[in-house]
Amino acid sequence: MSSAMFDLILQATLETLYMVAVSGVIATLLGLPLGVMLYVTRPRQIMAMPVLNQALGVITNIGRSIPFIILMVAIIPFTRMLVGTSIGINAASVPLTIAAIPFVARLIEGALNEISPGLIESAQSMGATPWQIITKVLIPEARGGIITGLTITLVTLVSYSAMAGAVGGGGLGDLGIRYGYNRFNPEIMLITVVILVVLVQGFQSLGDYLVRKSDRK
């Protein structure tokens, strides 16, 4: 393999990591509160607001039901407004983030579901406010489930980011399509796939390690 090729692969890998990191961090910052809201505003929950809960649920479901490839082109005007262009890794990070927010939110909600209602009740009996219940009971107790959910999100973002390559997003997907597929270079295609596999394995192992470390059960 030529050193030019090596540079190309290295750059594509870094681009993929960049897209996953940016969208992963922003989606977590926005998806975590959304997931908590989906949970605590349910009927009979600590901040029961059934109408808001319904509305958030519908919006989340819409976000989750649009295929990523369609979302990517559909929000191009929004992406342009935000980052000034519709191609490149910054542009690709916008639809990745938008797709990941509802994904993260549902996984967080699922993690909170696993908490025994008795824990919330006992915190209430101690005079905890809803905010205290969220920060001192719900999120710490759901820690393992939340890390699991974020790991799934990162893995999904790796594969979505490869899709972003199809529309000039950069990264390993882009490399695979342009060199591996369009230029009939099976070596590049194979290397791209292997790196993606390694990335996914790495994220999963890291996630599993953190879950094990946080698990006190």
Place this chain on the structure above:
Amino acid sequence: MIELSNVSKTYGSGDNAVHALQNVNLTIPKGTIHGVIGLSGAGKSTLIRCVNLLERPTSGSVVVDGQEMTGLTRSELNHARHRIGMIFQHFNLLTTRNVFDNIALPLELMGEKRSDIQNRVLPLLDMVGLSDKANQYPAQLSGGQKQRVAIARALASKPNVLLCDEATSALDPQTTSSILELLRDINHQLGITILLITHEMEVVKSICHRVSLISDGKLVEDAEVGDFFTAPNTQLGRDFLNDFLQLSPPKELLERLEELPGEHTHPVVRLTFSGDAVSTPLISRLARECSVDVSILQAKVESIQDRTLGLMIAELLGSHEQTQQAMSYLEAHQLQVEVLGHVQRNV
């Protein structure tokens, strides 16, 4: 001091309405241990949750330490709850906090300083006998130890009232008695008023001063524990007592038992005696004074607090007149006589 007046709780409305509590009146003086006993679904859980408003009564008034709870704002209510500790059947400890931090939780919620928390938690750990477990996590503890942590946590905010929601129902008998002993000590040393709900007579017998019996959302009995165990007023109360004493006629006898006396039958009676009657040799006097022989089928003596309770199932052998006279004789000596039925002679 806890005072419930005309407390009702209804879930749903119209035809689907479920009346979990109906006009419950209950006064628990400061420093006493009050038990509420009932079958599952009778409304015990709802009742105890109405005290700290985890369940809001549909109507009625709840006064704890002179403060009407139902009229409080959210933040006033949270404040009031700091004065009411609660422990649960399944302990409800945070799995991600160690023992120390679990006990510290209510103090953190109140915004106490870290150094004050330390000063408060360490003596509590000592009191429940878990000083060496401060850094362990709940998963490493036994059920009894978990409940001790929960008790320490409930006491952290120095409450005047402790609510115990089936606190020993998930524990084995030995652990149960050690937890009950701890609760008794707490009541004794700190003067905390304790309201507990349970379905176990053993719990009521060991630590309660007074007991209420709940059935279908209504309190059907309210008595001193000694009175309740010697003379329950309701059939449900008697069922609980008989279950507890495990005193019922042998199956073989039950099959032969007839409801009405015949020409050649003997009555089978359940005798309950308490107080002086326990130490009086009534059975032998019965034989002498009424010429009735007594065939004892089962007998048991229980100590309930400072009282002794005797129970006996016996067959009275004699003519109809003699056995009637014997029963009047026993009743005259403060025994409760319940005729269970009649059996044929010489079978």
